[in-house]
Amino acid sequence: MCACRSTCPTGSTQNPSTCACSCSTQCPTGQYNNPDNSCTCLCTTTNQPPQNGVCLNCPSNSRAVGSSCQCNDPNFLYNPTTNTCACRSTCPTGSIQNPSTCACSCSTQCPTGQYNQPEGNCRCLCQSTNQLPQNGVCLNCPSGSRLVGTTCQCSDPSFSYNPQTNRC
Known part of the structure; x- marks a missing residue:
């Protein structure tokens, strides 16, 4: 009978007929014994030692x-x-x-003078007032007037609205 040329690392035992090293300790599921490294358990997914006894295969990010x-x-x-x-x-x-x-x-495009916010359910808002458009139109009607249709109308009928100056 011949003797084995090398000895096994600490923690492993050697089969005298094959000279193969094997570990006597059992590793948990998802881990394997490494007879070349003192029979420490390594993770089957990463070939690395477990972290706090747990094998993690974390995503790349x-x-x-x-x-x-x-x-x-x-x-x-x-x-x-x-x-x-x-x-x-x-x-x-x-x-x-x-x-x-x-x-x-937002996938929707707003008309000129309006913008949309994903946080606001992508509804179009007026850039000048940050409010919803009235009848699809953004007008910042001056005080003493209101939006009627698509234009401002002065509350006092003796005045008329001037769109160039935005005044009654």
Whole structure:
């Protein structure tokens, strides 16, 4: 009978007939013994030692923190069920969310002099007043007048509205 040329690392035992090293300790599910490294348990997904006894295979846009993953961008939240980083909050009705940035945007275009906000359900607002347009028109009627149709009308019938000066 021949002797084995090398010895096994601490923590492993050697089969005298094959000279193969094996570990006597059992690793938890998802981990395996590494007989070449003192029989330490390594994660099957990463071939790295577990963090606090847990094997994590965090997505590329996250990192292991304790026994869980944490997304690198604060706008994202880690979902352990899907092992992904998803947007922390959803966009309001009428707006579209960019899955890579979580930013909300509106698909509708507003007429000149109006803008839309994803936070406001993408409704068009008047740039001059930050209010909803009246009958689709943005006019900042002066005091003593009101919007009638698409133009301002003076409350006192003895005055007429001048659109160039925006006065009665």
